[in-house]
Amino acid sequence: GNRITVPLVSEVQIAQLRFPVPKGVLRIHFIEAQDLQGKDTYLKGLVKGKSDPYGIIRVGNQIFQSRVIKENLSPKWNEVYEALVYEHPGQELEIELFDEDPDKDDFLGSLMIDLIEVEKERLLDEWFTLDEVPKGKLHLRLEWLTLMPNVSNLDKVLTDIKADKDQANDGLSSALLILYLDSARNLPSGKKISSNPNPVVQMSVGHKAQESKIRYKTNEPVWEENFTFFIHNPKRQDLEVEVRDEQHQCSLGNLKVPLSQLLTSEDMTVSQRFQLSNSGPNSTIKMKIALRVLHLEKR
Structure with a gap:
């Protein structure tokens, strides 16, 4: 046939x-x-x-x-x-x-x-x-x-945008942070024992914050969402991630990734399950994060 x-x-x-x-x-x-x-x-x-x-x-x-x-x-x-x-x-x-x-x-x-x-x-x-x-x-x-996808131009870029110790969050960007939020596992249950939470993820770098969609009644949420953050100075800024239970407005765990860690990673990319702090013993969140330096090439 x-x-x-x-x-x-x-x-x-x-x-x-x-x-x-x-x-x-x-x-x-x-x-x-x-x-x-x-x-x-x-x-x-x-x-x-x-x-x-x-x-x-x-x-x-x-x-x-x-x-x-x-x-x-x-x-x-x-x-x-x-x-x-x-x-x-x-x-x-x-x-x-x-x-x-x-x-x-x-x-x-x-x-x-x-x-x-x-x-x-x-x-x-x-x-x-x-x-x-x-x-x-x-x-x-x-x-x-x-x-x-490499740090070779970063110092020049930081100089060009006058990146400054005092205003780590303000001013022009030297880099872009790209984040793929995949999923979480073994989140602690919500306030009521044995009830599953409604997890939502809040991500921030400095003053800039973004939020995932809410997933309902699960401690194994799958988001599969993309986010981008403009970064003023990756040498001194952190990505902060918090998983919250939307229903009870309480934290289910958090995580801080210094962006300097990405500067030394291959291809300035990290893709892994991260252990959540202030959470259950095996609570993890799976993300892929990458930095890209913003470079003005000469013609």
């Missing part, structure tokens, strides 16, 4: 789905604008006023909003955002400027930049003419950062 062959999904493809590594990181220096339209009018329109401009910046599903600068047609924001870029053809950086108003914010122009172009150039620092409006331009500095 006729055989229908089903192509098997390769181990490699599964590994990539389970551990998606971004193609790059886009660092957006949202610097200043000039010659924007004055949208606020006074005295029944006789006096042309200023605008209170701000920007909305989008890359994929990541959205950033700048602060508002009052009464200024040449605002200087000097803000920086960092966005993950995955393998998407035609992915764009999309920017819209608005004038903040009590009722409805007025549109001051937009800009679309093809990320393929930024990736090719590595660094773009220029004034862009705003679209869909008669006047106005926007000054951006865009850096395409590649993800390096």
